[in-house]
Amino acid sequence: MKFSPFNFQVPLGAGGITLMAFSYLQFAVPHGAGSIKLSDIPWASLTTLQTRLYVSLIGIMLIFTIINLLSIVVFSKDLIQWLAAKEGYKEFMSGPPSRNTGICVPIASLSMTMNVILAPLAFFIPQLHANIQGMMLPGLIMFGFLLLMLLKLEFTMLKSWLSQPLDVTKLNFVWLLDVFAFGLVNLTGAGIASMAGNRVIASIAAVATLFALSMGSFLLVIKLVYLIYQQLKSANLPDNQIQPAFFLIVPITCLYAISYYKIMLYLQTWFSFDIQLASFFFVTFSYLIAIGWVIVTVYLMTDYFKNYFLKSDYFPTQWAMV
Numbered sequence: 613m614k615f616s617p618f619n620f621q622v623p624l625g626a627g628g629i630t631l632m633a634f635s636y637l638q639f640a641v642p643h644g645a646g647s648i649k650l651s652d653i654p655w656a657s658l659t660t661l662q663t664r665l666y667v668s669l670i671g672i673m674l675i676f677t678i679i680n681l682l683s684i685v686v687f688s689k690d691l692i693q694w695l696a697a698k699e700g701y702k703e704f705m706s707g708p709p710s711r712n713t714g715i716c717v718p719i720a721s722l723s724m725t726m727n728v729i730l731a732p733l734a735f736f737i738p739q740l741h742a743n744i745q746g747m748m749l750p751g752l753i754m755f756g757f758l759l760l761m762l763l764k765l766e767f768t769m770l771k772s773w774l775s776q777p778l779d780v781t782k783l784n785f786v787w788l789l790d791v792f793a794f795g796l797v798n799l800t801g802a803g804i805a806s807m808a809g810n811r812v813i814a815s816i817a818a819v820a821t822l823f824a825l826s827m828g829s830f831l832l833v834i835k836l837v838y839l840i841y842q843q844l845k846s847a848n849l850p851d852n853q854i855q856p857a858f859f860l861i862v863p864i865t866c867l868y869a870i871s872y873y874k875i876m877l878y879l880q881t882w883f884s885f886d887i888q889l890a891s892f893f894f895v896t897f898s899y900l901i902a903i904g905w906v907i908v909t910v911y912l913m914t915d916y917f918k919n920y921f922l923k924s925d926y927f928p929t930q931w932a933m934v
Contacts (some may be wrong), residue, residue, distance in 0.1 A: 615694045617704065617714045620721035623684040627724035628863070630676040633669040634732045641666075646807075647731055649741045677732045684725045691718055709773055710786045716793035719762045723796035726754060730803060748808040752817055755801045759824055762797055766790055766827075783842060785857035788835055792860060794828030795867030802874035811882060818878045825871055832864065858909045862902045869898030 634648075643652035653666060694700050705712050730751065734741040769790065801821030808814035872894045876887040 615690045615700065617691070617717045619687050619690070620684075620718045623680045623687065624717065624721040624724050626676040626679040626683065627721070627728045630673045630680060630728055630732045631724075633673045633676075634735060637666065637669055637673075637735075638731075646744070647734060647741070649735050649738065651738065673732050674736065677728055677736070680725055680728050681733070684721060687718070688722075705768070705772065708782055709769070709778065710782060710784050712769060712772070713787055713789040715765055715769075716762065716790045719758055719765070720789075720793040720796045723755075723758055723793070723800045726751060726758075726800050727796075727803060730807070744807070745809050748804055748810060748813050751800070751804050752808075752813050755797070755804060755817065756820065758797050759801070759820060762790075762793055762824075763827075766831075780842060783839060785839060785860050787839065788832070788857075788860050788864065791828055791832045791835060792864050792867070794824055794831065795864050795871070798825050798828060798871040799867050799874075802871040802878075806874040806877040806881070814878055814882065818875055821871065821875060825868065825875070829868065832868070836861070859906065861905045865898045865902045865905070869894050 637653075638648050641648055641653060643649075650670070653670075655663065658666065701715075704715060729740075730744065730747060734744055740747075798821055801817050801824060805814050805818035805821055808817065873891050876885065876891050876894075879885040880887045
């Protein structure tokens, strides 16, 4: 099978699933400071329903953690060979903006795997969980490497977009993959900043993450406003295979909100900031945006909307997206 950076969607998706299961257990099961581990599950006091639920979640975590780790190794090897050959990379980067932003998917996937190692994998391996602070410096180095690579790719793409005519009519929400990659890199850096017991490591991670968050947020606002404007002007939705990219906004908003929240945890730990109001605002507001975006997007894509509302007086023609 011909290699493509989009192959990294396999470990990316697997990592997302295992982190969802981990996050549920993290907040649902009482445990000590830090992240939850397998021995924290109070099996003897659980109801039958809770036992079934937790066993299912742990099984999902185990399966998809293995998938993530194995696939990231396989595809990383393929990526190195692909980059060494150069021809495939040059051909990929010469494509349209909505395609060449896919070069950021490996960065996003590697960032996801770092989060899997620091959370779900540590959940299953007591030695890793007990020595998680020893992972902070290697994690910081890896985070810095991924951030530098992402910045290099971003400036390469910007240079390409500015140096040749850009067909704005062909831009779609896949164009936001670089913003998505920034979100996952930010999550990694913010996680290190909030978890690290060493102030120097935590501070370096926090400063770098704030820089990346600022750049990613700027790109998100500019690109999203432009894409919405273009879609409002369009008489049709994108092709069917592109339409799911509309939902990319959902994980992006959640990733950025959680990253900002973890940066506030860093400020609370080292500077005694009161983050209760700000954290509630960031998390709640971002999830409301995500839910609202899903509802509106699904609504706009329904046949009922296309066949009825656009023919009625309830919706001005200039608002039509389909």
